[in-house]
Amino acid sequence: MTHQKISMAQALNQALRDAMTADDSVLMFGEDVGALGGVFRITDGLTAEFGEDRCFDTPLAESGIVGMAIGLAMNGMRPVVEMQFDAFGYPAFEQIVSHVAKMRNRTRGRIALPMVIRMPYAGGIGGVEHHCDSSEGYYAHTPGLTVVAPSTVADAYTLLRRAIEWPDPVVFMEPKKLYWAKEEVDLTEPAPGIGTAVVRREGADATLIAYGPSVPVAMEAAEAAAAEGRELTVVDLRSVVPFDDETVCAAVRRTGRAVVVAEASGFASVSSEIVARVTERCFHSLAAPVRRVTGFDIPYPPPKLEKFQLPGVDRILDAVDDLQWEDS
């Protein structure tokens, strides 16, 4: 399967398929993931290929889905569950925060929960209310969870494979708006594991730090900045927890300036954390305060207004312009 042009949705589907082939204990379940193949078709064909025992529909209850996954993981399985949209993961919040995140610690490592909670997330698809939330901040703030967000087709495949093999529970945030764009990929290429950020583009003037759906936007902004003569580094976090301080800080120290880009509302968010930890670690390398380009602190807007909420190229370029260049 080397060098094929596929979409992120297909890559995720392939990752599930390969993981289920590789390991009989991998199960996939949730709402509409069986015959329908999921509302985004990420589980397309899995029930047909692996049978109802391996990929199945559940009753409509997210807390039940996550709770059942916990029990399955306690008893030898590697469940992967889908929250149909990440905002519909909130009914499972208690299970995620009080059990998924805490079980290993509670039992001094005796009960491990190797499970993946897949969440189609973020906006840019014209979805009505509750269909475009960015909830990674809640999970990143919860000790015990691993939080991953791919931004490329290749990473989607690799990171989902790694997440399923991971010994601990992973909240896997899938950027919905990237589901359909195709990329040429080689899925057999060795790829780094969870916890490693990657520099997507090198540039000496400033660093853009992004993850998930904001990475392609950051890349586009870097392209535009280059056209105007400013060279930007783009770091793709890949995983929010664990956080790759080394890669991020190295880039920031090299460039002396940084902008964090994320779709979620900024207040008390992953972006706040990035600004805080980068500043704590790189203070004397910084020529200007680290800026944030995030969603406003408002509920995700209705489709007709979402363009105002999403961090776009112009807003990123404005933030870069704002990095007190005259001072340097």
Add this chain to the structure above:
Amino acid sequence: MTHQKISMAQALNQALRDAMTADDSVLMFGEDVGALGGVFRITDGLTAEFGEDRCFDTPLAESGIVGMAIGLAMNGMRPVVEMQFDAFGYPAFEQIVSHVAKMRNRTRGRIALPMVIRMPYAGGIGGVEHHCDSSEGYYAHTPGLTVVAPSTVADAYTLLRRAIEWPDPVVFMEPKKLYWAKEEVDLTEPAPGIGTAVVRREGADATLIAYGPSVPVAMEAAEAAAAEGRELTVVDLRSVVPFDDETVCAAVRRTGRAVVVAEASGFASVSSEIVARVTERCFHSLAAPVRRVTGFDIPYPPPKLEKFQLPGVDRILDAVDDLQWEDS
């Protein structure tokens, strides 16, 4: 009732009593808040005084409690509900995030939800698992909520009164470990409203920024620092949302150095936000990066180990020492 020595628990009880007397539409309900008066006795005597219709026990279901409060608020009431411990508010997370926070915005201001969710929170009381969480970060990250945390007896009274009168939903975080300490207070004194931080102590060398249970610890640390010849300003946020940038930034600019103190795990937290926004706004006034003294990124420890998790005076003083004094 001028100048009495009462505990925070009594002040909160008095605030509820006075609010219920002042306004017939104020209701208080939740688990064990009736005859028992709440496991912390905050609702002591309210059923006896106002009757079962005004203060009542509900079935044991937090989502139901918050959901019912939403409906009551939609139909002319001002409900105050108690989550018995803040970790038991997680089952209501969906209701809080998808409805409490969004209803006014969803309906273009037509449905207001004047309601208060009281949450006994944070640690330091030797509570077993799930009884000492600090969950304010989840709520602060959710646009549409107002998040308040008193640190003194007088503020507990005033802020709860203001919260009940507030036109919008308030998540009211009550620092459990401060419930019992008594202070001399005058509850009739005029007091500032929600959204106003207060400088609890002035000092030129550095600023401690804290809220809720961390304020007395910060005050103690400032006391100790003074003994060592370092004068610290202590800002008590009082409300996390809205955030009083003006008071906080004025203090930081005056002192050039700052430490944020909070019990919650630090990653992607309210503390991260404070560091980020203070740095964004006061960058060139800062002689050193803003430091955080927070809980570690671990589940709240069992009683025997909680002392290691709590931000204590020594840890705060160490952080202050760390503010690169040699550079200045």
Add this chain to the structure above:
Amino acid sequence: MTTVEEQLLPSKEPVRLIDQDGVLHDHSSYQLPTQQALVDGYVELIKGRRINDQASALVRQGRLAVYPSSHGQEACQVAASMVLADGDWLFPTYRDTVTIVSRGVDPIETLTLLRGDWHSGYDPYARNVAPQSTPLATQLTHAVGVAHAARLKGEDTVVMALCGDGATSEGDFHEALNFAAVFKAPVVFFVQNNGFAISVPLSKQTVAPSIAHKGIGYGVPGERADGNDLAGLLAVLGQAVDKARAGEGPQLVEAHTYRVQAHTNADDATRYRQDDEVTPWLAKDPIKRLEAYLSSAGLLSDDIKRRAEDAATRVAQQLRDGLMPEPSVDPEELFTHLYAVPTPQLAEQAAFLRDELAREEA
């Protein structure tokens, strides 16, 4: 079997007063609604069907973002509104456009959500209709709160709370029924069991004898009705509303109906069900059977037919006109409705956007 169980368990068969051939059936506990009600209901059915079909067409034209149609469920939609008094409350879901319009809310305002202009477009207090709920079953506890508030105020309001078969699996369904029962809140929980939750058939949702059997676990009387028989629904829901109003506490009603079309236009039902499963349900169409009955009873005058057709034409026209121009939503609104008074943070962000837009325009 004690009296308690007899009181709380549903009828052995779903209540049906008019069968799919339009033939009348007597029932020991329920009476045929008045001729007037049936005739008015017929007009509403025709109108409701037209709303569904017109809205679906408008989705295909890109004038609505999405439309979850209640095609085939119009009897439920119409009955749920018809049994309510003016001061009563309705708690609808995303699929209940027809009920909402039937209750008198402006159809364009109703479709604001699905058009993508705003999250909810009508004034909930104008006709006592809560915003349509998307997160399943979550609105049911709100309904209990509204009903309880009414009782505290001494009002005799009844609240009609709608949900689907899938939604009954959510924890909030359970909590709402239990709270309503314990507080004797006047709520009629009306479950439109249309056989599917998106792709998931009822058999994977529950193995209970029926959804109406869930009532007894809360001490709530459960009843079930043929969901395509407007007459039966009016009788059963009408009685439920009466009992709730009379202080007998919450009532649970399950309607057996069928989602004839896909979940929404975005769904592809061929992936999970065969056409021959759908066919028998077409014969059970709620409009056909009421028409058959009214005809045979001599109640379907030309005048009535014209009234129905006029109402349908009017609402379709309203939809086509109202959903025509690109509506303008002021981006400033993003910041103004979160709080009675915007936080300083929001004010700052609003200014940022205003500034950005001004620069773009310049």
Add this chain to the structure above:
Amino acid sequence: MTTVEEQLLPSKEPVRLIDQDGVLHDHSSYQLPTQQALVDGYVELIKGRRINDQASALVRQGRLAVYPSSHGQEACQVAASMVLADGDWLFPTYRDTVTIVSRGVDPIETLTLLRGDWHSGYDPYARNVAPQSTPLATQLTHAVGVAHAARLKGEDTVVMALCGDGATSEGDFHEALNFAAVFKAPVVFFVQNNGFAISVPLSKQTVAPSIAHKGIGYGVPGERADGNDLAGLLAVLGQAVDKARAGEGPQLVEAHTYRVQAHTNADDATRYRQDDEVTPWLAKDPIKRLEAYLSSAGLLSDDIKRRAEDAATRVAQQLRDGLMPEPSVDPEELFTHLYAVPTPQLAEQAAFLRDELAREEA
């Protein structure tokens, strides 16, 4: 009333094989357990009571942080463990110390949570006992998962999932029963209805005819038993376990018992109930009645009495000894158990604490 309802609704009266005077009652559906079982059960009851009383005493001495006693509920506690086979699973709550110890878990390890050393102290896989759950009803869906995994692996494991009357109001109770029913998971949901959720009496928790009546709403057979009659409980729970093991799907059993003491030592029951409400329940004590029956049946030999007393003395001594010294928990453990491999962030924080402690010691 059809067969389905007869199959799913509970017996008209809670099953009772031995009444409070120790008198035997025949039952059409349940048989008296063997003499051996009753005698073994008696020993466990005596031991269980001693655990409760000793643990409460240790709280007063400050050697346990808190203890939610099952005093008066020991028949439920003992029966829940006795009916399980070795490979089966138990999902207990904070109140179920006695069941856990009955299942063979070390009492000191069991009390780790309540002593404050760590969140859970025993190896869940050693005796297939899940950690005690504090968030109410949340463990019930885990039980479904464990049971479903066993079925997928072709094992005939049964899972006993415990909760209280209050916990049945939580959404997770609903979701767990429904999931178990739909997946035919071999779970016995065992509700110890002790009349109270802290201060809230059952009448404010639910107005259902009984908690066992909640089963039918999921297609799950519900049964109820006198919760102070070990014989009846062994019969009812034993049958439920057998049915679950035989592939008949989940079972719901409600035990009618009473929380004789306060919720925990931290609670003050005089604030919400009268002593004269408690008194009649003292006469229904599970130990007294089994003792009365065993005596009258000539089964209570001196040998048995000695066996019981020895077991009780031994466990009490174990508690006093084991909870004596201040146990040492290494603060380093705060960081080591969250992940299989600590994140760099945690490693950094662990180093910070290590450094801090080293400086303090220096």
